[in-house]
Amino acid sequence: MANVSQDEDAADSAYDRPLDQFGLPEHMSDEGCSTIRQIPARAIKFDAWFKAGVRGRARVTAMRWGDRPVWVRCTAAVYVVGFLEGTGAHGYFLATGGIGAYGYAPLPVQLLFHGLLLLDPLAALMIIRARPGGPLLAAVVMLADVVGNCNVAWSAVMTHPTAFLRPIGLLPITLFGIFVLLTALPLRRALASSGDAEACVPSPAEAG
Numbered sequence: 178m179a180n181v182s183q184d185e186d187a188a189d190s191a192y193d194r195p196l197d198q199f200g201l202p203e204h205m206s207d208e209g210c211s212t213i214r215q216i217p218a219r220a221i222k223f224d225a226w227f228k229a230g231v232r233g234r235a236r237v238t239a240m241r242w243g244d245r246p247v248w249v250r251c252t253a254a255v256y257v258v259g260f261l262e263g264t265g266a267h268g269y270f271l272a273t274g275g276i277g278a279y280g281y282a283p284l285p286v287q288l289l290f291h292g293l294l295l296l297d298p299l300a301a302l303m304i305i306r307a308r309p310g311g312p313l314l315a316a317v318v319m320l321a322d323v324v325g326n327c328n329v330a331w332s333a334v335m336t337h338p339t340a341f342l343r344p345i346g347l348l349p350i351t352l353f354g355i356f357v358l359l360t361a362l363p364l365r366r367a368l369a370s371s372g373d374a375e376a377c378v379p380s381p382a383e384a385g
Contacts, residue, residue, distance in 0.1 A: 316361035
């Protein structure tokens with residue numbers, strides 16, 4: 178018991194010693210302790226700020242889609258499905274055929290088809306996040322995609338037109354491209370109104 182008491186006294190005396198004896202400058206005694214005491218408070222404040230930001234984003238997303246007309250939500254869903262399908266197709270071609278997967282096409286068309294592996298998911302992401310620029314990007318991407326595919330397959334279409342009346346290849350790409358081009362501007366106008374809803378949501382700094 179005597180040893181325990183001596184150890185406790187030694188610990189207390191060490192705790193009471195000036196900070197400079199532990200290798201810390203004396204002028205940091207008050208400031209340093211104050212800063213150390215503030216760390217938990219700052220951590221709690223950051224946690225609250227982060228949660229408020231997440232909740233704010235969720236509310237904005239819900240307002241962007243929850244109050245939209247049915248045609249807007251259905252059109253956006255078709256966009257997302259179409260561009261994600263295109264992403265999967267281009268990813269499959271790259272994985273199986275490598276960099277020369279589109280060797281049958283002119284070099285500019287090859288570069289376009291490889292670029293769609295990035296542009297397709299970007300367009301889908303912008304639509305999911307209800308960005309007004311999403312439909313415009315989608316229209317540009319699909320216009321380039323349809324022109325590139327027609328450039329490659331046009332002679333074959335003229336030779337055997339019925340061979341392309343099937344639910345894969347040029348026909349669905351063309352139909353989806355026409356759909357996107359016809360709906361891009363109306364969808365953009367519908368999504369642009371989401372800016373008013375976002376302005377009503379307090380920022381994380383205001384929420385904290």
